[in-house]
Amino acid sequence: MTHFSARSLLKNALSGHKDWPAQWPESQPKAEYDVVIVGAGGHGLGAAYYLASQHGITNVAVIDKGWLGGGNTGRNTTIIRSNYLYDESARLYDHALDLWDNLSQELNYNVMYSRRGVMMLAHSVHDEQSFQRHIHSNRLNGVDNCWLTPAEAKAFCPPLDITARRRFPVVGAALQRRAGTARHDAVAWGYARGAAARGVDIIQNCPVTAIRRGPDGAVTGVETAKGFIRAKKVAVSAAGSTSVVLQSAGLRMPLESYPLQALVSEPVKPCFPCVVMSNTVHAYISQSDKGELVIGSGTDQYVSYSQRGGLPLIEHTVAAICEVFPMFRRMRMLRKWGGIVDVTPDRSPILGKLPVKGLYVNCGWGTGGFKATPGAGHLLAWTVAKDEPHPINAPFTLERFTTGRLIDEAAAAAVAH
Amino acid sequence: MTAFRIPGKGRIDHARPVRFTFDGRVVEGRAGDTVASALLANGIHLMGRSFKYHRPRGAVTAGSEEPNALIRTARGRGRAEPNTRATMQEIHESLAAESQNRWPALAFDVGAINDGLYMLFSAGFYYKTFMWPRSFWDRVYEPLIRRAAGLGRAPTDPDPDLYASRNLHCDVLVVGGGPAGLAAALAAARTGAEVVLVDEQAEIGGTLLSEPHLVIDGQPAWDWLAAALAELGAMPNVRLMPRTTAIGYYHQNMVGLCQRLTDHLADPPADAPRERLWRVRAGQVVLAQGAIEKPLVFDGNDRPGVMLSGAAQTFLHRFGVRVGRRAVVVTTHDSAWHTAFDLAAAGVRIAAIVDLRPGVDGALTARAAALGIEGLTGHTVTDTRGRLRVSGVRVNPVADGRVGPGRIVPCDALLMCGGWTPSLHLFSHTRGTLAWDEASGAFLPDRKTEACQIAGAGRGLWGVAAALEDGAKAGAEAAAAIGRATAPGTFAVQGDRPGTGLVVRELPTDADPGRAKAFVDFQNDVTAKDIRLAVREGMRSIEHVKRYTTTGMATDQGKLSNINGLMIAADALDRPAPEVGLTTFRPPYTPTSFGALAGYRRDGHFEVTRKTPIDPWAEAQGAVFEPVALWRRARYFPRPGEDMDAAVARECRAVRTGVGMFDASTLGKIEVVGPDAVTFLERMYTNPWAKLGVGRCRYGLLLGEDGFIRDDGVIGRLAPDRFHVTTTTGGAARVLSVMEDYLQTEWPDLDVWLTSTSEQWAVVAVQGPKARALLAPFVQGLDLSEAAFPHMSVAECTVAGFPARLFRVSFTGELGFEVNVPARHGRALWETLWQAGQAHGIAAYGTEAMHLLRAEKGFIIVGQDTDGTVTPQDAGLSWAIGKAKPDFVGKRSLVRPDIVAPGRKQLVGLLTEDPDVVLEEGAQIVADPRQPVPMRMIGHVTSSYRSGALGRSIALALVEGGHGRMGETLHVPMPGKTHAVRVTGVTFYDPEGARLKGEEVPA
């Protein structure tokens, strides 16, 4: 692996950039691996990287049906924050945040983690109650989150319209300063490069068609477009397709897959310093380093595997953004797209062992798992390596949906009375 | 007349000069000009700067695919937008245009220093550096990168313009008004089908606008076009829409259109929308979008003055503009030869036609020779000269793959043509597949997923005759598909210019290609070497190449760059192009304003505020409102000098000691009717309903399948088969859809109808010991006495002369009634009772007092005291569960191990040690306040108020094992201070319920 730095960049510039090696080779599958990871998203690649770097397990394959990072990892709006309500979630996402802090240096790949602050707008007494509950809980959990008055919110994000005449006036905001964004592709590529350098095979364009189990019920390997691959441990990290993949192992997952859409504007000079989210109007916005306004919406109304998406939700989302930021009406939408997100009944992930020997899962991140990428990869690697969950992901079992011990972050955002 | 304008030529109005400004300088054009054509008429090629290297750039196209000539357009405050294509913006007298991404000036831009550091800023350079020292990313590197990036400046003032939207159904939607689209529209329209023809240009006509020499059916092209448009325009079943872009092609033949209505007008009518979004559902769609010319990739192919040959052709014929005095043409396709001939005929000196192909159609070379043009077949271009405008081009012979010595040919315009790419973006939105066609060297439509036809150049056909025939056939097929069969017409075309070409990657060069500035994506400054570098670094998927280099991600969305990028990547990968494939095209076809997408949904129309019939009265009384879901509700009614606390205290006092009135109209209401209505409610709600008598009502609790409380409300039985169900204000729509969901998918056998009646009833709550005294005189047909109409009764009667459903219910703990009357009578009923209530010292109370009064009684508010993780047991509502019922939604979940396990959070009351401390709602509760962070939290405060009736603060909270902690002291750590609290039951006021009876009305 060539070390990336200003010096190596300069050196290669002088020699016409002819000497850069491939960041990861094009691997073909071997007959057997110690661990097979299904899904080369940020989470799957991260898990491979940490298996190799922290647990010394390098005979690992990450298999993807398409190009690595082409799932939700490469489609998301990259909001990173950890001010979740429940102790379990706060610990999970804060763990990821700690890893984000040093990720560029750890991977020697600039993932552009930008601590620009994530601000969530409150538009009603009810929002305020809910945010205060988060803030108080975060404070006692040692998680950064604070309440801003409308004037303070405007000072933090000057384009914000805080006049009372708005349909949904801003009555305050919750701000996590440590939160921000990162460059999604770089996260996938950085992990891929790091994992490949440590011996992991990354196998692209190779759909996993079934998980095979032996007579004792334990996992024996995966059936793929490039043939059967033996492995005693298989970790599925396939986001919106997880339920389909696991069905072949005889497991019915409590997941629903929904299209989630996002869009960017044409690029403009810096005009938006932070990330702003409004759950009431269902929209969130930030500006990429390239200058595009990055805007996301809520999930489509109906379950689907189609990434096409429709116009109505986009119309609503853009209307919502213009309502909060009326000066953006003359900006233009450059591109919109969708991803398929896997949603659990309590909107929290499932990360751990499955009731099949040798089978592990990381899924259910729904609309918000990019922020967890380093954490999820790290915890999945731990769980696979030790065949038991790390204390941080221990509560995020599949069994909780049977026993009723839900971690309901959606409920925490609560229903309006 | 300016130097480059040809008198009398083109479709502009030579008699109407139009002045606008460009970078502050007045420029004169003609009515019908675009900014680009007007600037070119004045000899101005330099129009912008590129994204990364700030290279000087001019218009490379004449259409919406323009990547370079992006300008800021403005006309007064709030009406400015960045990144407008100079090639699309029509000029008018109020237009102020400005170049972008340059400082201090377009001709001298400090940012161009990046161009010198070109080798450093290779693809993906930012992933490899800016990592040390770590803290510099946020404070130094990222701000620098952000400032360098971006093109124009975002608007800073709110946009005063209006935007509209409409829905439309039609039989045939034709996208593109060139020869193929016109022929399709004519064929379909003549069958009587409802036809819509859209074109993004100001004028419909497509290629015909720049090929006036053609003769179609004996008429000069422009006469034929005028006749075709006149025929279509006269048909009542046809809608012609110029300046309208089909932006996206969605499921089931839904196409989004954006129509631009005022950006071309100097003085638009004040009430006209700027743009209109159309949602068209078409029986059939004909895609006749034509083809987009491909640039050639060679060192210096981006200088101002280098443009596509088709663009020069358009500027010449449509706008009467010569793009230079002395031009060189470089091509791999026949079409550019014709451009050269046309330009020569218009007085442009053609210094050379450079064609990479060794063998070119003899008719073309002969014609060139006859015109005295040097035809350099088997030649390549290896470099260009000039900074702010091309001044020369280096031309070299190529033989057997070897590039010979070059010579400089001076010129002030270089016209390039690398062939044509069928425009299949919309087709790709449908996930229709493309297949590589070796013959035409292009991707052509393959498998369709929607009811559409592709016609003309869009499916690789070349020439106007072929386009007309094909369009007519597509139009006829579309008509036939909707049951209107017809025979496609035929056309006689003279002067057609069919041609062929060669698909190439970079042009061959004798220089080091690793250092060449041979641009593939102009705007994003992606060069061929960047693409090869990406492949070298392991980016083997075209999607990776795109993302690593940003090729195809500029505002033209790869319209010019995708195929060149693919060919180069395929070469670097040593794989055939079709195997490498294209990236997915994403909507919109061209960038679309947020305003058009948002449409009418702004300000008051964004999410229309729901108001009750009594709302105007409250407003007149000076009520302070709060939003609750989409409703606005009166929160309190301050009298002069009162703050919220004082007003609420007074309102509560009135209810506790006399009588108060409350507008409860926002409550959700669902009429549940049918022979199986009672069975249905038995299954939906936790409570038993079978034995509820007619004329009685009951508190109902609705759970999710997970066993957690979702909604609640009083349900009254009006007849054996008829129930009046109430829900929370915010839950109304959700409850109805959950009910419908169960009815339609789980229990389709039940004979039940559900009707939302939330807005049909106005509801006035009359609460307080004097409620009966106030109400009784107005009630006819009902005895209100305690014995005849006890607590939890419901009856139909007349109140103040209005037909009413009267409920005897209480959310305050006092004697209470809720009067439902048809919404149109709500205000009159309210005012009648208000008048009469004056004698009883009545007060109107708002939601804040309502919250406080119910909290004193320990009644929950779903969504405040519950959060979707609370079971009936947790909330102390086990009594609301029908123990004998075989099933109800959520029942099974209530016996899950973790639901019955000890330590669940349960609803309790809290009394602060200091009675004056009002806890903050949302504050967290701990058992041991002295522990370090992270603390172990055991609950949180859900409701908290200062209670007038109790003379102290009260609170409700969810606390772990709360029901077993009565009397325990717990702690609420706040910044700076920790409050001690005692755990109590939830009912603070009148625990025996004695007050529900109120005062009897003296007989």
Ligand SMILES: Cc1cc2nc3c(=O)[nH]c(=O)nc-3n(C[C@H](O)[C@H](O)[C@H](O)COP(=O)(O)OP(=O)(O)OC[C@H]3O[C@@H](n4cnc5c(N)ncnc54)[C@H](O)[C@@H]3O)c2cc1C
């Ligand atoms: C529009 C949008 C916006 C979002 N915004 C945010 C945000 O702002 N913040 C945030 O934190 N999160 C956000 N998310 C969610 C976030 O993107 C995901 O939670 C996260 O990226 C999931 O990462 P992953 O690695 O688990 O999944 P993915 O990146 O989707 O990876 C799963 C991989 O599995 C592969 N796969 C599937 N089936 C098979 C098979 N049978 N065989 C082989 N491979 C297979 C897929 O090709 C894919 O590459 C957003 C998501 C979307 C769609």
